[in-house]
Amino acid sequence: MAAEGCEEMSGNGELAESSAMELSEVPMPPPTEMEETSGENGGAAEAPEASVGPEPVPFSMPQAAEDEEGELPADFERLWKAAQDNPQDFTCWTDLLQYCEQEGHITASRRALEAFLARYPLCYGYWKKFADLERRAGYKDKAEEVCVQGLKVIPLSVDLWIHYINLLLGTLDMNLYDSPTRIRSVFEDAVAASGLDFHSDRLWDLYIEWEKEQGNMRNAAAVLDRVLKVPTQLYNTHYDKFKEHLNSHEPKEVLTQEEYEELRTYCRQSQKAERAEQAQEEEEERPPGEEEPVTPEGTDTEELMQKIREQVLLRRDKVYQDNEGEVRKRWNFEDAIKRPYFHVKPLDRLQLRSWHSYLDWEIAQLNKDTKDPTSDQNEAATEESEVTAQPQEGSEDSGVAHDDHRVRILFERCLIACALYEEFWNRYTQxxxxxxxxxARAVYKRACEIHLTYRPNIHMQWATFEERHGDLTEARRVLEALEKTLPGLAVVRLRRAALERRDGQLDQSEALLQEAVAESKENPTLHAFYSIKLARLLLKVGRNPSRARGILQDALEISPDNDKLHLNLLELEVSGDPWASTEAVQECVTRALAAPLAPHTKILFSQRGLQFAEDYSNSIQSVLSMYEEHQKLLKELGGTKRGAENGDEDPEKLSTGDDGSAADVSEQVPPTMPHVPITTPPPPVMGADMSAQAGYGAYSSWYQQPQYGSYGYQNTWNYNQGYYPPS
Known part of the structure; x- marks a missing residue:
């Protein structure tokens, strides 16, 4: 975890900020050049890579019979029940943990910590508390197991690595042959997993000091060599320590054999050349007969050792300068991140933008290194302009390529601080x-099964991901698990039904919707919603209008006041055979008019019934009968709507087209033509169902024909004129 030394756990489990690092000085930002650039990233190429983002491992400590302490503390069950009933309430958990810690009851504490860390595994401070609990109780193996388990879940935690190493240093017998080997192996795992973290300095320092304590000065110098290439917050102190280490010991004690021999040979040749020149000058001035003093062959003088040190520092200085350039590019990004550890409290928008900007930049550097250098001249690194802290770089090129591992490390750091934000998980999977x-699947699994168990969107994106890659079984499992976690969520049931339909399993898709219809009878609105979805599936995909009609009619028995049910049933009837649907349409309209619907909705149904009769009825008497009923309804419910039916409304208003633009009637109708009012049926009601409006109400463009005047017609159309007398 990035900068985990920046906060400590308070008594109630809340995170309180403290000193940034356990060091005597806080470094200043590296010197900057005048111009900004995207630059390249220095890497810790020599550190072995460790996989980041492990599979989530369910935490379970083995229980021993001797661990049981009899009855649990008095208030444990009450606090435990509160945490179990409200698992997303962080305060309930911290109250429980604080109580267990105060009571000092190991069984209660172990039970509470296991449950808490299964839900909040990124709280590294509680892993440390758990390990200390087992160590104080005398269970050293269990303490180690807790640390290992915690590091599997959060391998970037510098503090947890240090805690684990200190635990081993305090429990292992260092006189045993394999103990130093084991400690060194853990150090290597630690720097491989979290050594690229910008705030990993304490881990590197601990490794170096331990090697010195073991008397392995060459190993200590090798670790210093590695950290000199890693952009960290305290990069400059590592170089100072390297120089001090080199000056405090003979070069052959700190350098590798190969490097030492190479530099020794080079410096000797240089020294011989200097001495030959000096000897020639001295011989000219030496008195006659006096010979040159003989230097023993193969002797390494202090002068030679100093020359070797100078050459070593000359080489390391180039590495240091390159690394300083990498630190400079990242410094402002890192400085803008104020909370690099996990907490349930939300992050402010500026912090989220800072993470996005940092990721944008790091990915841009990787893409820059993988592209053709000439094409990169026309592209700039992607950076958020809203973030005030922008990276700067020098004119030099570090010569160290960015790699995918560094991008992943940054993503993993981000997903510690932003574990509760879907956008970063989605970005990582992409x-x-x-x-x-x-x-990518492993990241979805971590997000959905640990951190975002109650966020349906990312679960559905996971299911879509699995379906896209052909694993329908896993997609089904993901959606089924989500529905168990969040029962009654309609969108999940619809996703499941749609998945089965796309797979050709129409029976299963229908069964899922039928089950939803049956289970939602106590909720009329939800029942109507599922009934409409099921009816549409049967009608559009199953080609079974009879069953679809039955579903809608049954739903209307439960929700007679649901206008959407009436509209969908009307849509079903009018979409059938017009010669066989007349009575069914009339029955549907009659049912809607008798239902407790809003007045404007009833007018819409009456108008649609009248239009259907005019379009398809074989009897003028039935058309006139429906017209009279419609006029009567308008009089009762619509008031002034009747005038519009008979062409009495202002023609300037009626000349307004469907798109809302008013047309000039004087331009549309030639001056020599007698004025005839332009009429339309009542426009669709804005409050009605939009699908009904699209299907039933968009007729005014058919009936309103002012443009025909330009073709010589002597009057415009009035759709009702010629059928019905003015009333």
């Missing part, structure tokens, strides 16, 4: 998917 479907 980045990984292009490289490895399995790795």
């Amino acid at each position: 980045y990984l998917e292009a490289q490895s479907v399995d790795e």
Whole structure:
């Protein structure tokens, strides 16, 4: 975890900020050049890579019979029940943990910590508390197991690595042959997993000091060599320590054999050349007969050792300068991140933008290194202009290529601080998917099964991801698990039904919707919603209008006041055979008019019934009968709507087209033509169902024909004129 030394756990489990690093000085930002650039990233290429983002491992400590302490503390069950009933309430958990710590009851504490860390595994401070609990109780193996388990879940935690190493240093017998080997192996795992963190300095320092304590000065110098290439907050102190280490010991004690021999040979040749020149000058001035003093062959003088040290520092200075350039590019990004550790409290928008900007930049550097250098001249690194802290760089090129591992490390750091934000998980999976479907799947698994168990969107995106890659079984499992976690969420049931339909399993898709209809009878609105979805599936995909009609009619028995049910049933009837649908349409309209619907909705149904009769009825008497009923309804519910039916409304208003633009009637109708009012049926009601408006109400463009005047017609159309007398 980035900068985990920046905060400590208070008594109630809340995170309180403290000193940034346990060091005597806080470094200033590295010197900057005048111009900004995207630059390249220095890497810790020599550190072995460790996989980041492990599979989530369910935490379970083995229980021993001797661990049981009898009855649990008095208030434990009450606090435990409160945490179990409200698992997303962080305060309930911290109250429980604080109580267990105060009571000092190991069984209660172990039970509470296991449950808490299964839900909030990124709280590294509680892993440390758990390990200390087991160590104080005398269970050293269990303490180690807790640390290992915690590091599997959060391998970037510098503090947890240090805690684990200190635990081993305090429990292992260092006189045993394999103990130093084991400690060194853990150090290597630690720097491989979290050594690229910008705030990993304490881990590197601990490794170096331990090697010195073991008397392995060459190993200590090798670790210093590695950290000199890693952009960290205290990069300059590592170089100072390297120089001090080199000056405090003979070069052959700190350098590798190969490097030492190479520099020794080079410096001796240089020294011989200097001495030959000096000897020639001295011989000219030496008295006759006096010979040159003989220097023993193969002797390494202090002068030679100093020359070797100078050459070593000359080489390291180039590495240091390159690394300083990498630190400079990242410094302002790192400085803008104020909370690099996990907490349930939300981050402010500026912090989220800072993470996005940092990721944008790091990915841009990787893309820059993988592209043709000439094409990169026309592209700039992607950076957020809203973030005040922008990276700067010098004119020099570090010569160290950015790699995918560094991008992943930054993503993992981000997902510690932003673990509760779906946008970063989605971004990480999109980045990984292009490289490895399995790795992207593992990230989805961590997000959905640990951190975002109650966020349906990312679960559905996971299911879509699995379906896109052909694993329908896993997609089904993801959606089924989500529905168990969040029962009654309609969008999840619809996703499941749609998945089955796309797979050709129409029976299963229908069964899922039928089950939803049956289970939602106590909720009329939800019942109507599912009934409409099921009816549409049966009608559009199953080609079974009879069953679809039955579903809607049954739903209307439960929700007679649901206008959407009436509208969908009307849509079903009018979309059938017009010669066979007349009575069914009339029955549907009659049912709607008798239902407790809003007045404007009833007018819409009456108008649609009248239009259907005019379009398809074989009897003028039935058309006139429906017209009279419609006029009566308008009089009762619509008031002035009747005038519009008979062409009495202002023609300037009626000349307004469907798109809302008013047309000049004097331009549309030639001056020599007698004025005839332009009429339309009542326009569709804005409050009605939009699908009904699209299907039933958009007729005014048919009936309103002012443009025909330009073709010589002597009057415009009035759709009702010629059928019905003015009333």
